[in-house]
Amino acid sequence: MLAGGTDFYPSRVGRTIEEDVLDIGGIAVLRGISATVDGWRLGATTTWSEVIAADLPPLFNGLKQAAREVGGRQIQNAGTLAGNLCNASPAADGVPCLLTLDAEVEIASRMTTRRMPLGQFISGVRRTVLAPGELVIAFHVPNPRHSARSAFLKLGARRYLVISIAMVAATLEIAEDRIATARIAVGACSAVAQRLPALEAALLGAPVDGYLADRIDRAHLAPLAPIDDVRGSADYRRDAALVLLRRLLAGFAA
Amino acid sequence: MKMNFTLNGAVASWSGPPVTRLAAALRDDLGLTGTKIGCDAGDCGACTVLLDNQQVCSCLVAMGQVEGRSVETVEGLETTDGGLSRLQDAFLACGAAQCGICTPGMLMASEDLLRRSPQPDRAEIEEALGGVLCRCTGYSKIVDAVLAASQAPMPRVSPPAGGAVGARIVRVDGHAKVTGRDRFGADGIPGDALWIRVVRSPHARARFELGDLAPLHGRLAAVLTASDVPFNGFGIYPDIKDQPVLADGIVRFRGEAMVALVGDRASVLSVRDDEVPVAWAIELPVIGIDAATAADAPQVQVGRPKNLLLDGGVRCGDASAAFAGCAAVAEGVFETTFVEHAYIEPEAGWAERVGDRIEIHVTTQTPYMDRDEIASVMQLSRESVRIVPTACGGGFGGKLDLSVQPLVALAAWRLKRPVACVYTRPESMAATTKRHPARVSAKFGCDAAGKLVACDIRATFDTGAYASWGPTVANRVPVHAMGPYAMPNVRSWGEAFFTNGPPAGAFRGFGVPQAAIAHEAMMDGLADRLGIDRLEFRHRNALRAGDTTATGQVLAHSAGLAECLDALRPHWRKAHVEVAAFNAGGGNKRRGVGIGCMWYGIGNTSMSNPSIIRVGLSPAGTLTLYNGAVDIGQGSNTILTQIAADALGLPAAQFALVSGDTDLTADAGKTSASRQTFVSGKAAEGAGQDLRRQILRLANAGADAVLSLEGARLLVRDGAEVRTIDLAVAGPLIGEGTFDPPTTPLDADGQGVPYATYAFAAQMATVEVDLDLGTVKVLRIVAAHDVGRAINPTLVEGQIEGGIAQGLGLALMEEFLPGRTENLHDYLIPTIGDVPEIECILIEDREPLGPSGAKGVGEPGLVPTAPAILGAVHHATGVRATRVPLLPHRLHEAIVAAKGKLQ
Numbered sequence A: 001m002l003a004g005g006t007d008f009y010p011s012r013v014g015r016t017i018e019e020d021v022l023d024i025g026g027i028a029v030l031r032g033i034s035a036t037v038d039g040w041r042l043g044a045t046t047t048w049s050e051v052i053a054a055d056l057p058p059l060f061n062g063l064k065q066a067a068r069e070v071g072g073r074q075i076q077n078a079g080t081l082a083g084n085l086c087n088a089s090p091a092a093d094g095v096p097c098l099l100t101l102d103a104e105v106e107i108a109s110r111m112t113t114r115r116m117p118l119g120q121f122i123s124g125v126r127r128t129v130l131a132p133g134e135l136v137i138a139f140h141v142p143n144p145r146h147s148a149r150s151a152f153l154k155l156g157a158r159r160y161l162v163i164s165i166a167m168v169a170a171t172l173e174i175a176e177d178r179i180a181t182a183r184i185a186v187g188a189c190s191a192v193a194q195r196l197p198a199l200e201a202a203l204l205g206a207p208v209d210g211y212l213a214d215r216i217d218r219a220h221l222a223p224l225a226p227i228d229d230v231r232g233s234a235d236y237r238r239d240a241a242l243v244l245l246r247r248l249l250a251g252f253a254a
Numbered sequence B: 001m002k003m004n005f006t007l008n009g010a011v012a013s014w015s016g017p018p019v020t021r022l023a024a025a026l027r028d029d030l031g032l033t034g035t036k037i038g039c040d041a042g043d044c045g046a047c048t049v050l051l052d053n054q055q056v057c058s059c060l061v062a063m064g065q066v067e068g069r070s071v072e073t074v075e076g077l078e079t080t081d082g083g084l085s086r087l088q089d090a091f092l093a094c095g096a097a098q099c100g101i102c103t104p105g106m107l108m109a110s111e112d113l114l115r116r117s118p119q120p121d122r123a124e125i126e127e128a129l130g131g132v133l134c135r136c137t138g139y140s141k142i143v144d145a146v147l148a149a150s151q152a153p154m155p156r157v158s159p160p161a162g163g164a165v166g167a168r169i170v171r172v173d174g175h176a177k178v179t180g181r182d183r184f185g186a187d188g189i190p191g192d193a194l195w196i197r198v199v200r201s202p203h204a205r206a207r208f209e210l211g212d213l214a215p216l217h218g219r220l221a222a223v224l225t226a227s228d229v230p231f232n233g234f235g236i237y238p239d240i241k242d243q244p245v246l247a248d249g250i251v252r253f254r255g256e257a258m259v260a261l262v263g264d265r266a267s268v269l270s271v272r273d274d275e276v277p278v279a280w281a282i283e284l285p286v287i288g289i290d291a292a293t294a295a296d297a298p299q300v301q302v303g304r305p306k307n308l309l310l311d312g313g314v315r316c317g318d319a320s321a322a323f324a325g326c327a328a329v330a331e332g333v334f335e336t337t338f339v340e341h342a343y344i345e346p347e348a349g350w351a352e353r354v355g356d357r358i359e360i361h362v363t364t365q366t367p368y369m370d371r372d373e374i375a376s377v378m379q380l381s382r383e384s385v386r387i388v389p390t391a392c393g394g395g396f397g398g399k400l401d402l403s404v405q406p407l408v409a410l411a412a413w414r415l416k417r418p419v420a421c422v423y424t425r426p427e428s429m430a431a432t433t434k435r436h437p438a439r440v441s442a443k444f445g446c447d448a449a450g451k452l453v454a455c456d457i458r459a460t461f462d463t464g465a466y467a468s469w470g471p472t473v474a475n476r477v478p479v480h481a482m483g484p485y486a487m488p489n490v491r492s493w494g495e496a497f498f499t500n501g502p503p504a505g506a507f508r509g510f511g512v513p514q515a516a517i518a519h520e521a522m523m524d525g526l527a528d529r530l531g532i533d534r535l536e537f538r539h540r541n542a543l544r545a546g547d548t549t550a551t552g553q554v555l556a557h558s559a560g561l562a563e564c565l566d567a568l569r570p571h572w573r574k575a576h577v578e579v580a581a582f583n584a585g586g587g588n589k590r591r592g593v594g595i596g597c598m599w600y601g602i603g604n605t606s607m608s609n610p611s612i613i614r615v616g617l618s619p620a621g622t623l624t625l626y627n628g629a630v631d632i633g634q635g636s637n638t639i640l641t642q643i644a645a646d647a648l649g650l651p652a653a654q655f656a657l658v659s660g661d662t663d664l665t666a667d668a669g670k671t672s673a674s675r676q677t678f679v680s681g682k683a684a685e686g687a688g689q690d691l692r693r694q695i696l697r698l699a700n701a702g703a704d705a706v707l708s709l710e711g712a713r714l715l716v717r718d719g720a721e722v723r724t725i726d727l728a729v730a731g732p733l734i735g736e737g738t739f740d741p742p743t744t745p746l747d748a749d750g751q752g753v754p755y756a757t758y759a760f761a762a763q764m765a766t767v768e769v770d771l772d773l774g775t776v777k778v779l780r781i782v783a784a785h786d787v788g789r790a791i792n793p794t795l796v797e798g799q800i801e802g803g804i805a806q807g808l809g810l811a812l813m814e815e816f817l818p819g820r821t822e823n824l825h826d827y828l829i830p831t832i833g834d835v836p837e838i839e840c841i842l843i844e845d846r847e848p849l850g851p852s853g854a855k856g857v858g859e860p861g862l863v864p865t866a867p868a869i870l871g872a873v874h875h876a877t878g879v880r881a882t883r884v885p886l887l888p889h890r891l892h893e894a895i896v897a898a899k900g901k902l903q
């Protein structure tokens, strides 16, 4: 299957492409962002540039920030949300954001459609639960119960076109100046991006002020299992995730 | 399937499999080779085109998605009357295209921006061009060009006769680069050519036996193996032909060529590696210097005991004794890794048999060495080989060694058909040479007044599996390793060992950048110990005209390091004040300022390296520079034209150019060692003067006569008298110049005159370090370079800026790991957002030997950058990096360790 082609072609350098390919890039109904009764529908082939350009509430600030950090402008113009998630790279920048948006994945086959929480969709490094013949057609983001904002931070070893060493995303729902719901996720520090439930719990009821970042404890990072690779060591990733999370939360208060 | 779409405003259609990449369709089927392919993976942006007004990588677009849409390429940018667009004109005028391979992509990305935002600022430009890599320019002049494109067009500099040297004329070959018409290695391949795909070793060290290749013969035109190569060894040195064209039963590095599959393009690409039967006996590879020098290390090459390629050094005074009397001593060990050239054009070329000669069209830095190597490999006479260099999309030393040349030559010779080979990006990275990993141990001492007294340096290099330029590196480094300073007692040693790493070869600086990291850390260390300002400490010790170097050479002229430091001083002081103010604010970011100095001997080390240049004036009045020196983007075509023009006394604009073709030019040596301006430039000056003498003799005119060329008539104005030479009658006139820089061999103690002249430079860097994350952002670089004379300041600045970008990469991000960073996704080179604003200051301390006083600048730009950045990081954090690249996790670790020590 081929959407924007930005993961498809790079994995096929210097050889002929002989497999049968279904190109979904031209299917109009799979594209674009729209409001629904209970939230938002992000079409599978919505490009990063379309995310950046879309008129969206602060709930989507993080996803927009992520979109601006994906590759360079050419990649943003072609790469799609579903491609990013279905490619299931541990460093896919879209995954932590959509995790913190509580997104559901809508999957279609010739027979039926089904929906599942994004957290269950990616099953490992470059693996999803998609069955043969299935395709992702959209992501559904529910309306938050309270006023909500999200944010995203990425760390790479150069400015553009860089795979994340670590990245963090958070969505905070705020009621009466206090955090009513927090969803926080970290990418590139485990096979699949992870939510941090302990940290989310620790933030409940906290005022969004300059002390927010102090509520983070190293133990909150327990779900992460970073590895050593050419981009960084496991220890570094853990430290960096912590620093990024602190800055991300501090940013909410700023 | 048939696709209908709009191409550069016109209706177009194309038929083929819908999964075909747009880049391939444009280049192979629609004849638009202006769109370049540097990686086929979205990483370089060279293939950028506009799809419905938006920039995309055409290597990632399926033809099936182009149906009904609008595609615009560089070929569509020119105005309807065939003139350059504002943007193209600005690229040309600003010197934004060097080799030009990234230029079409840069232009299209800029076009996308300018349509959205006609008056962009620097931040917007970075954002829009962030997806296009340039390895040549350091991006500065590209930013200038995009800014200029929204302003009134710049008037073109067109100096009169005698005014070319020193003028910022645009590149003589620039028009083709900004229109996409320049033909690079992969652009002119004949439609009926067969293709080669090389099967390479996945193992770093193994023995192998090929199985039955007969089944492959059925699908292909030929399957070449070691036994098909008449003389299966090549190498830079006449006496070291140690690298096989195709491995013969044993492989010594991952990526080594084993089998060449020859056939039509689709067929060779469809053969999978595992369809080539190989029986392997894998052996434990020798990886790194320690493994190579271990007592029980296996030999990488037979007949190379201890895996030693070469060693040698420079000795003067008595360093060991002198340390005892030093007031301050600094010591350190510094390590660097394999670094990849990462030119945006992968190796490419094609060959054709013409009667009993072989003609090779190839991207190369050295047509004459290629000619001689191919003659040797094929056991033909030199005269039977013709090299026709294509435009070269970046070299930096990596296109000095053979790549596709022997393969296409052998196949074309045998099959009597044109045969082409274009490396893929991963292949280019795995198979070609790298910068030598180094371990430099240094000990420097000075007296209480801060005058250097002694140094002891040992530079050990990993030369990889084959010698390549290893001897050059091991010879050059001991001469330079004490730095550009007067030093009475020196012991410096260079040694290179074979390993099962990729062959380490020539890369901008031949080992000197690695050594500079060490000597500049020593300078900082000694200055700090004595409480002397780091710039002033260097100034105190700078080599000056009249000083004697460690090899016993007296620098008679042109040693402008002190002037470079004088020029930096105001910037340095200001930066210190600013940095202190910033740091006083606290927080998790710290800024620092650092300085790096260098010197660099121009041309080969103690070896003859002559150039011959010719200037011809035809009966029809065509004035031609016959230039055997290839321009790999650095600008020698333009520089040599400027020099020859002034020597002759006609305007540079009247020159035509014949470049590189070994049938049409004379040998001007290789484009390396920063030698083309100095050596070939001097030859071009001689050629211009020679032609002028002939003309003056014909006209019986005095030395001050003024020439003007009007069609086939040459007017010679001598005082009040004007004589006319009818060129049709005078017949063709050819002037020739030759120059070989005067050097002497080095004796056992490294005493002698290794180079005729040296370039000097000092750079300062301001950086900001994120203390929590270990990331480094370079904020500004000021570079002062003594170039003797800037023949063309725009081109000189371009070399410095491009060198700085590579130096920044060396310091902070570039690390080639075989099998792991073999693409431009994992191997990071600086993007437009990583290279800061650069201020260049040109110091012109004339070298009497050079043309109009010029020296060289190709490599010097890179050498001081990493030391300056690392010094700035030390200033900011107290951490002295001993291993580059200083990746965020390494700096973070060091910062944490330093904090631990304090507590």
Ligand SMILES: Cc1cc2nc3c(=O)[nH]c(=O)nc-3n(C[C@H](O)[C@H](O)[C@H](O)COP(=O)(O)OP(=O)(O)OC[C@H]3O[C@@H](n4cnc5c(N)ncnc54)[C@H](O)[C@@H]3O)c2cc1C
Binding pocket: A001, A002, A003, A004, A005, A006, A007, A008, A009, A010, A024, A044, A045, A069, A070, A071, A072, A075, A078, A079, A080, A081, A082, A083, A084, A085, A086, A087, A091, A092, A093, A094, A130, A134, A135, A136, A137, A161, A162, A163, A164, B041, B042, B043
């Ligand atoms: C130079 C470069 C830089 C990049 N930088 C980043 C970055 O910074 N951050 C980042 O996260 N990613 C990055 N990427 C990766 C990539 O661009 C993104 O992941 C992008 O979003 C992928 O989308 P696509 O539509 O191009 O995927 P495609 O290549 O079209 O598809 C990717 C995979 O997903 C499958 N697929 C696509 N759509 C569907 C669907 N609807 N249903 C089922 N399967 C589907 C395909 O079969 C394929 O296996 C980069 C890529 C490149 C080339």
Ligand code: FES
Binding pocket: B036, B037, B038, B039, B040, B041, B042, B043, B044, B045, B046, B047, B048, B057, B058, B059, B060
């Ligand atoms: S060739 Fe398309 S991005 Fe490099």
Ligand code: FES
Binding pocket: B096, B097, B098, B099, B100, B101, B102, B103, B133, B134, B135, B136, B137, B344, B393, B394, B633
């Ligand atoms: S000019 Fe940009 S890569 Fe050469």
